[in-house]
Amino acid sequence: MNVLEKKNGQGGLQSELIAEVRNSTLTESQKLQLIEEKFRDIMMALGLDVTDESLKDTPRRVAKMYVKEVFSGLDPANAPAITLFKNDFSYDEMLIERNIPVYSYCEHHFVPIIGKVHVAYMSKGEVIGLSKLNRIVHYFAKRPQVQERLTIQIAEYLKKVMGIDDVAVVMDAEHLCVASRGVRDTGSTTITSSFHGRFLEVEIRKEFMSLLSV
Missing domain, CATH: 1.10.286.10 (GTP cyclohydrolase I, N-terminal domain)
Known part of the structure; x- marks a missing residue:
């Protein structure tokens, strides 16, 4: 499926968002x-x-x-190779990788988006190598992007490769199309989130957000 093809329904949208771009x-x-x-x-x-x-x-x-x-x-050839491991300790609490640096480019003006991404998931039998969370973020960031799509792509890809629903992604970034041109506002950042599964529950979401500031 091509990322430029429009699909109907939520399932189609999810597939579209994590699909590879058109092969050159x-x-x-x-x-x-x-x-x-x-x-x-x-x-x-x-x-x-x-x-x-x-x-x-x-x-x-x-x-x-x-x-x-x-x-x-x-380039789809640069997609990260994902390694999953058995959850030997039956750890069923949330696992969070905070402050993953992200450098992307706004697709509207081709100027940088600079920020941090926080990724969390709850295991259902397997865990992912920690560095792979960073690699997933970097893979989708290295494209002309809009922050909303990038946030959802990371979450949907992690759900897909791990076969789980309990995933959360929060991104906080500065857009240089705002800071260096137009309004020239250097003091604002944009925050986006994508919550799924148990992270849609109010208390779980509150816990996740509180742990980001620990």
Whole structure:
């Protein structure tokens, strides 16, 4: 299923949100070459001297940054390999990974979204390697994004790979499209959440939110 295809019903929405993006028919080297050429055109349109010693390699640097780093989550081959372990201690309380740093890019202006993500789940027989929670966050963050979608994608993906419903995700981030342009407000952040299963219960949600500030 393609993330750009619209589906009806909640199940369709969930599948859409965690689906991979449309596979590109371009090879990595073709992407690098095309982006380099187009970005050079942008620089020239802005009146920059692309022969300047400081600027001449910028189009290539930007292309490599886009393909290999900040938008690497667009390549399904970069999806994290998930490792699950038997819950030998029968631990049935919530497990929380707090303060996962997130660096993404606003899809409206292609400027950074910088913040932290908190992920929690309750095991139903298996646990996930802790670093995999970070990798899931980073994988979906490395795409042009809106924060609401990113928050839901993380939660839905964790539910899918663990086969559970009891998942919570909270994201608190600053949007540089707000801070560096437009209203130029540097003091505000945006908070989004995605609660599922037992985390929809008022007391469980309160406990989770209180533990974020411990």
